[in-house]
Amino acid sequence: PGPQLPFDESKKTLVILGSGWGATSLLKAIDTTDYNVLVISPKNYFLFTPLLPSVAAGTLNSRSIIQSTRYITRHKPRSVTVIEAEAKEVDPFNKTVTFEDTSPIKGSIASTTIPYDYLVMAVGAEVQTFGIPGVQEHSCFMKELADAERMQKQFLDCLESAAFPGQSPEEVERLLHMVVVGGGPTGVELSGEIHDFLEDDLKSWYPELANKIKITLVEALPSVLPTFSEQLIDYTESTFKESKIEILTKTMVKEVKEKSVVVQMPDKSIAELPCGMVVWAGGNKLRKVTHDLMLKLPEYQNDRRGIVVDDYLRMKGADGIYAIGDCSATSYAPTAQVASQEGAYLARMLVQMAKKENLETRATELAAELANATTEEERKRLSEQLDIAQKQMAKVKLRPFHYSHQGSLAYIGSEKAVADLPFMNGNIASGGVATYLFWRSAYLSTLFSLRNRTLVATDWLKVKIFGRDVARE
Ligand code: FAD
Ligand code: NAD
Numbered sequence: 001p002g003p004q005l006p007f008d009e010s011k012k013t014l015v016i017l018g019s020g021w022g023a024t025s026l027l028k029a030i031d032t033t034d035y036n037v038l039v040i041s042p043k044n045y046f047l048f049t050p051l052l053p054s055v056a057a058g059t060l061n062s063r064s065i066i067q068s069t070r071y072i073t074r075h076k077p078r079s080v081t082v083i084e085a086e087a088k089e090v091d092p093f094n095k096t097v098t099f100e101d102t103s104p105i106k107g108s109i110a111s112t113t114i115p116y117d118y119l120v121m122a123v124g125a126e127v128q129t130f131g132i133p134g135v136q137e138h139s140c141f142m143k144e145l146a147d148a149e150r151m152q153k154q155f156l157d158c159l160e161s162a163a164f165p166g167q168s169p170e171e172v173e174r175l176l177h178m179v180v181v182g183g184g185p186t187g188v189e190l191s192g193e194i195h196d197f198l199e200d201d202l203k204s205w206y207p208e209l210a211n212k213i214k215i216t217l218v219e220a221l222p223s224v225l226p227t228f229s230e231q232l233i234d235y236t237e238s239t240f241k242e243s244k245i246e247i248l249t250k251t252m253v254k255e256v257k258e259k260s261v262v263v264q265m266p267d268k269s270i271a272e273l274p275c276g277m278v279v280w281a282g283g284n285k286l287r288k289v290t291h292d293l294m295l296k297l298p299e300y301q302n303d304r305r306g307i308v309v310d311d312y313l314r315m316k317g318a319d320g321i322y323a324i325g326d327c328s329a330t331s332y333a334p335t336a337q338v339a340s341q342e343g344a345y346l347a348r349m350l351v352q353m354a355k356k357e358n359l360e361t362r363a364t365e366l367a368a369e370l371a372n373a374t375t376e377e378e379r380k381r382l383s384e385q386l387d388i389a390q391k392q393m394a395k396v397k398l399r400p401f402h403y404s405h406q407g408s409l410a411y412i413g414s415e416k417a418v419a420d421l422p423f424m425n426g427n428i429a430s431g432g433v434a435t436y437l438f439w440r441s442a443y444l445s446t447l448f449s450l451r452n453r454t455l456v457a458t459d460w461l462k463v464k465i466f467g468r469d470v471a472r473e
Contacts, residue, residue, distance in 0.1 A: 008078075011036050012357075013115065014350065015097055017087045017289075018122035019046055019069045021336040022325030024448065025343030026120060027069070032078040034354035038114070040099050042086040044069055047145055048452065049336060050443055053186070055148040056155075056279075057193035058201075058468040062145050064455035067448055090119065090293045092318040118320045120346060121293070121307060125284035125326040125334065134256035139278040142186050151279055155194070156472040158276035159202070162209055175276035176213045179261050181253050182281035183219030184226070185410045188236060190279060191217050192413025195243045199414070201467045215245045216273065218263060220252040225418070227333065228408065232418040239416050256280070284334055290327045305329035311400035313346055322346055332403050345401045356396045363389040411439050 007013075012035055016023050019041035027039065048065040055062050073080035085099040088111070097119060100111040127143050129135040140151040155178065161167070162175040178194060180187045194215055203210040217224065217240070223233045224240075224247060240247055250266035260274045286294075286306055294301035300317030301308055307323035308316045309330065315321040324346060325339030332338040366386040373379045407421035415436040440460065447453045 007036050012117035012354070013038070014118045014120070015040065015114070015116040016120045016122060017041070017090075017097070018120075018124060018325075019043055020122060020124045020325065021046075021049070021339035022122035022124075022343040023120070024067075024069070024072060025340035026122070026324070026347045027072050027076075027080070027343075028448070029344045029347035030076075031347075031351050032076040032080055034358070035078070035118075035350070037073075037076070037078070037080040038083060039069060039073065039080060040083045040085050040087055040097070041069065042084065042102055043144075044082060044084045046072070046448060048447055049143075050446070051456065052142060052145070052148050053190040053193040055145070056142065056151040056190060057197040058152055058470075059193065059196070059463050060456060060459045062149055064452060064459050065447075066145060067452055071449065071451075087123065087289050090121075090289065090321070092293065092296055092315075092321060095119075095320060116320065118322065118350065121290065121315070121321060121323040121327050122325050122339070122343065123287050123290060123327050124339075125306075126287050127280065128283040128285040129280065130282065132253060132255060134258075135253075135280055135282075138256045138258050139181070139280040142190055142279060142281050151277070153472055154277050156470060159206055159209060159213075159470075160472065162212075162276070163206065170274075172209070172212060173214075174259060174274040176209060177273070177275040178213070178215050178277050178279070179273060179275045180215065180217045180279045180281060181256075181261070182283065183217055183221065183224030183247070183249070184281060184283060185408075187217055187219070187279075187281035188224055189411050190281060191215050191240070191245050192243075192411055192416075195245055195413040197468055199243075200463075201470065204467070205470050216248060216275075217245060218248045218251050218253055218261070220250070222249055224249065225410065228410070228418060228420050232420060235416075236410075236412050236418055239412050239414060243414055245413075253282075284326055287327065293321075303329040312349065312398060313342060313401055335408075337406060338403060341403055342401060349398060352396055352398055356393060356398075359389050359393040359396065363393065409439065409442055 014035040014037045016026060016039045019039060023039065024046040045066040045068050051060055051065045054060040055065060069082050073082055084103060086102045087097055087099045089098040096113050096115050098111065098113040127141045140154060141147040158175045162172045180191050198210060198213050202213065225233050225236055237247060252264045253261055254264050255262040256278050260272045261278055262270060262272050265271055290307060294307060297317040306327050306329035309323050309328050310316060313322050313324055315323050324342035326334040363386060366382055366389060370379060370382040370386060373382055405422050407419055409417060409419045411417045417435045417439040444453050444456060447456060
C-alpha cells in the first residue's frame with residue numbers, strides 16, 4: 001500500500017519535508033537523475049511570504065503569490081513524487097519518516113511510514129506566542145495564506161460593524177483600532193500596508209469612518225526593526241509618525257482579550273487598549289516535528305532556535321539528515337534569502353554526492369575486474385579506466401555552505417521602503433516613486449515564475465485603476 005513512487009532500487013531515496021522557500025529552491029535547482037525524490041508538505045504549493053501583508057491589505061489576490069509545487073517538479077528529468085501530507089515523525093535511527101494526510105478529505109490510507117537515504121528538513125517554523133493568554137484565540141497571525149485572508153475579512157468586518165447605525169462613539173473608536181504586535185519586519189510591513197489601504201481607498205469608501213481608524217504597533221524592545229541600522233529605524237519611526245501609526249516601544253503584550261489588548265507599559269504599569277482587531281507578528285518557534293526529532297538526539301541537538309547543523313548543513317548526530325531554513329539554527333537570520341540559498345546549495349551538494357558515489361561504485365567494479373583480468377591488454381585498459389575514475393573522484397569537492405547577504409529590504413507604506421545593503425556601505429532609506437518601483441521590481445524579480453510575476457503585476461495595475469476591493473467574502 002501507499003503512494004506509487006518513482007522507485008529505482010539502484011538510486012538513493014531523497015525525501016524533502018516542506019514546500020516553502022528552502023524546499024522550493026532545492027527543488028528548482030536539483031538534478032533528479034540520480035535520486036528517487038519525494039516532497040512531503042501539508043501545502044501543495046509554495047507561498048511567497050514577502051507579499052503576504054499585501055494580500056492582507058487587499059492589494060494582491062491570494063492566488064497570485066502561490067505556486068503549485070507540481071509546477072516546479074513536473075519538468076524534472078526523473079519524476080518527483082509530491083505528497084500533500086504532514087510529516088509527523090522522523091526516526092533518525094531507522095531512517096524513516098511517518099506522514100499523515102491532515103486535509104479534510106482522506107482516502108482509506110491516511111498515514112504511512114517510508115524509508116529514506118537522505119532527508120531534508122525544510123519545514124520552516126510556526127508562530128511564537130510565548131504562551132501568552134488569548135493570543136491563539138483572539139488574534140490573527142501573518143504566516144500562512146489563510147492568515148492573510150482571515151485578517152482582511154476581519155478588518156473589513158470591523159469597518160462594517162463600526163458603520164452599523166447607533167454605535168456609540170467609544171465602540172466606533174474600539175472597532176476601528178487595529179493593534180499589530182511585534183515590531184519586526186512582518187509587523188512593520190503589515191502596519192504600512194494597512195495604512196496604504198486606509199489612505200488610498202478607505203477614505204473614499206468609508207469617508208465618515210476613515211479618519212477614526214487608528215493603527216498601533218506594539219514592540220517589547222526599545223525600537224522597531226531591531227536588526228536594521230539606527231538610521232533606518234529612525235526613518236521608519238518618523239514615517240510612521242507622519243502616517244499616524246502609533247508606535248509603543250518597550251511595551252509588552254501580556255494578554256489578548258476578545259475586545260482589547262493588555263500591555264505592560266515602559267514604566268511597568270498595566271494598561272488595557274480596547275481594539276477591534278489584533279494581528280500577532282511576535283516571531284518564530286519550532287514546529288513539533290522538528291522539536292521531537294531534536295529530542296531524539298539530545299547530545300547533539302541542544303539549541304532552542306532549531307536543528308544544529310555542520311558547515312555542510314548536515315544535522316549533527318544524525319546520518320543522512322539535512323536541515324535548511326527556519327527550522328535550523330545557524331549564524332544567519334531566519335529569512336527567505338538564507339533558506340533559498342541553503343536550498344540551492346544543497347541541490348548542488350546532492351548532485352556532487354551522487355556523482356562521487358557513482359564514481360566510487362565504478363572504481364570498485366573496475367578494481368574487481370582488474371583483479372580478475374587474464375590478459376595484459378585487458379589489465380592495461382582496466383587500469384587506465386580505474387585511473388580516470390579515481391582522478392575524477394578526486395575532483396569532486398564538497399564545499400561548505402557560504403551565505404552571501406544581498407541586503408534587507410522592508411516596505412513601510414506611503415510608497416517608502418528601507419534597505420540595509422551590504423554593498424556601497426549603504427543604508428538606503430528613501431521614499432517616492434523610485435523607491436516604490438525599486439521595492440516592487442525587487443519582489444517581482446524574486447517571484448519564482450513568470451505566472452506569479454504576471455499575476456502580481458496585474459493585481460498592482462488593477463488596484464491602481466480600480467482601488468482595492470472592499471467587498472467582504
Ligand atoms: P517556509 O517557507 O515557511 O516553508 C515551510 C514549509 O514546510 C511550508 O511549505 C509548510 O507547509 C511545510 N510544513 C510545515 N509543517 C510541515 C510538516 N510537519 N511536514 C512537512 N512539511 C511541513 N524573509 C526575507 O528574506 N525577506 C522578506 O521580505 C520576508 N518577508 C516575510 C514576510 C512575512 C509575512 C513572513 C511571515 C516571513 C517573511 N520572511 C521574509 C521570512 C521567510 O518567509 C522565511 O524565513 C522563510 O519562509 C523560511 O523558509 P523555510 O523554507 O525554512 O520555511
Ligand atoms: P521577529 O522575530 O523579527 O520580530 C518579532 C517581534 O515581536 C520582536 O521584535 C519581539 O520583540 C516582538 N514581540 C514578541 N513578543 C512580544 C510581546 N509579547 N509584546 C510586544 N512585542 C513582542 O519576527 P518577524 O517580524 O515575523 O520576522 C521573522 C523573520 O522573518 C525575521 O528573520 C525577519 O528578518 C524575516 N522577515 C523579513 C522581512 C523583510 O526582510 N522584509 C519581512 C518579514 C519577515
